[in-house]
Amino acid sequence: MKKNAPGQRGLLQKLILAPYSVWAALFIVVPLGFVAYYAFTDSAFHFTFDNITRFFTATSTVTEGEISREVHTYLLIFARSLKLAVISTFICLLMGYPMAYIMARASDRTQKILVTLIMIPMWMNFLIRTYAWMTILQDTGIFNGILGLVGLGPVHIIGTEGAVVIGMVYDYFPYMILPIYSIMAKMDVKLLEAARDLGCNNLGVLRRVIWPLSLPGVISGIIMVLIPSISTFYISQKLGNGKFYLIGDAIEGQYVANNLHFAAAIAFILMVILLVCMALMQRYANKKAVAA
């Protein structure tokens, strides 16, 4: 083979990135365009805003006991998804942050064991784990069985928003711990010692040193829990007993009913909202990085 001149290196460079560029354009970017395309067209593929407006204006009646009221179907669904996702993320953070802290302070061998233990549920199939919770929380399930042993009455959890939150927290909890833990494990212990030398008590060290430094991990964890929580559909189907319709259920339901255009509209709106939130978080993270 002859030696390549510097100019020819450029050609090889361009060629090597070509397969991926084509693939990415075709299978990452273009499909998103299709979501928009389907969202803004009707079944004859004529341009229309109907799908989008349907999301915002569709109403249905909700009956609670004796009272019936008209609600905006999809706005209610979205608000509910957001509410449950935020609650689940918050609980994950509340449980995960101390756990990550404890892990980061533990001995190396203990850390290794704990990390492995936390990884095991992550590797188990998501559907089966959720289904197992369903059997635990049934009215005649194991949770109520244990409560019965201590003499407490059976609690109706399955089919409530609480059950869906439990399911979400359980399924996404490891994704909250690991980013926080990995940042904390790398934290310079000398900074903590310095803070103590300068007079901080434990709470002060936590507030002034540990929390600000762990913030990137916290944000990472929040994003990794919030996004799947908002868009899940299996958890709500199984633990919400089908009564709870989240955004993911709405999309899936429309897909199964072959209303692809409306499904695309819902997906499109979800995409836009998430994009806006991500951009805002980026800006917040950048501001913090500049200030730091």
Next chain:
Amino acid sequence: MKPASKVFTALIMIFLFAPIVILLVFSFNEAKSLSVFSGFSLYWYRELFRDSETLNAVKNTLLLAVCAAAISTVMGTAAAVGINKLRSRYLHAVMDTVTNIPMINPEIITGISLMLMFVFVGRLFGAATSLSFWTLLIAHVTFCLPYVILQVLPKLQQMDQSLPEAAMDLGCTPLRAFLKVEIPEILPGVITGMIMAFTLSLDDFVISYFTTGNGFQTLPIRIYNMTKKTVTPKMYALATIIFFVILALLLVSNLSDSDGSQTIKAAKQKRQKHSMKNHA
């Protein structure tokens, strides 16, 4: 560890493992019930091995994962090499953004977007069914690629640039320098990327749900269909087997990793959807 920490850790572990323990125990249940244990039996394991649809799904899933991992590793490594060599900051940023999209996007959106495109193109060509094993494979490669790139690119960036240059000074063509010098350097990243791609493909449900067709069932989809009907402990038997296989793999990888760095690295990388490096 302080006692309070021990109690907290124990509670968290109970929370994490309670459902797993339950499904382990009930896979050996004599009766059909999933909440009342009546006796020990291997009946459901025998049922599982007689269930050809599930066994077929296992075969399909493994086949798909191997193909997806292979294709995405090759393409992803090439992409990482290409991205690393980019000189334009703008192009670099564009590539970074596009690569991040499948990681940040909710799976349901990735799945729906691919499905819509496949259905549209299928109808354009007058095909009877638009979705099949091939659309599924394309979808899997698509969501595996970013993770491969994320593993290989740092290795390339950390690599000493003078090594391939020295090889070329000694007479190698750029291609030979690449094969003999760069590839061994980045091999750990490539292998980790391949393993990640394999496991992501094995476990994927949402994207597979929207992009598979022609009756090609992967294991997660088979499990989904099983849970739509009455579930017997047969599914728990399946889960138990999966659990012990995973446990064995994790134990083996732990034994060959004495200081825990690989475990911790693998845990961080298993679903590192949001690389903070990109935002530093």
